[in-house]
Amino acid sequence: MTTTTPTTPTDTLARLKYELDSMLSPLDVPGDWTKRRKDAYELRRARLQQYVTNWPAWTLDKPTKRRAVVRPAFDMLKAAEQEIDTQLSALPDKTIPESAQRNESARQNALIAAKTALHVGVQYFDGHPVLPEPLRALLTPPPCGTCHRPYDVAWHGPIDVFEAELKQLDKEIADAEASVSRHAESAERLLAIPLAP
Numbered sequence: 613m614t615t616t617t618p619t620t621p622t623d624t625l626a627r628l629k630y631e632l633d634s635m636l637s638p639l640d641v642p643g644d645w646t647k648r649r650k651d652a653y654e655l656r657r658a659r660l661q662q663y664v665t666n667w668p669a670w671t672l673d674k675p676t677k678r679r680a681v682v683r684p685a686f687d688m689l690k691a692a693e694q695e696i697d698t699q700l701s702a703l704p705d706k707t708i709p710e711s712a713q714r715n716e717s718a719r720q721n722a723l724i725a726a727k728t729a730l731h732v733g734v735q736y737f738d739g740h741p742v743l744p745e746p747l748r749a750l751l752t753p754p755p756c757g758t759c760h761r762p763y764d765v766a767w768h769g770p771i772d773v774f775e776a777e778l779k780q781l782d783k784e785i786a787d788a789e790a791s792v793s794r795h796a797e798s799a800e801r802l803l804a805i806p807l808a809p
Contacts, residue, residue, distance in 0.1 A: 752766070
């Protein structure tokens with residue numbers, strides 16, 4: 613039993629372009645062709661060109677590029693949240709001495725403020741985000757290994773904003789992919805029709 617590899621929209625577009633490029637130019641069409649045959653040939657050329665020109669892959673470009681920016685930022689914030697949760701769960705119980713309790717209580721409050729900031733956002737002062745210290749420490753990249761200059765904190769907004777944008781981008785990408793698939797299926801039906809000899 614023979615199996616065939618499923619055709620992808622990229623394959624279909626390549627076949628459209630190949631057939632279009634392989635066609636004779638109107639000036640090179642044999643003179644003994646009938647008018648009907650010439651008309652059918654030119655109609656085929658026009659339809660192939662139409663499929664190539666109207667190929668909707670461009671609708672994928674913008675959301676795909678934006679998602680490539682949003683996803684890493686979202687993942688970084690989620691990793692920071694996971695680390696904050698780990699640090700919160702590692703806090704000692706109240707059996708430690710009172711002086712240590714005060715320190716741990718301050719640390720706990722800072723971690724809770726950091727977790728809250730991850731979801732509701734922060735205020736800005738002079739254009740810079742005012743982050744709770746535990747969150748700032750997690751989101752600040754190490755200094756440059758060459759010049760040792762510190763990098764700015766990587767804060768672009770709260771998790772919930774990125775999560776909502778990712779859902780919207782995923783929907784846009786899925787819709788665009790469906791549009792490309794429908795266009796490719798229609799083009800495949802044209803390619804399946806043999807050109808009359």
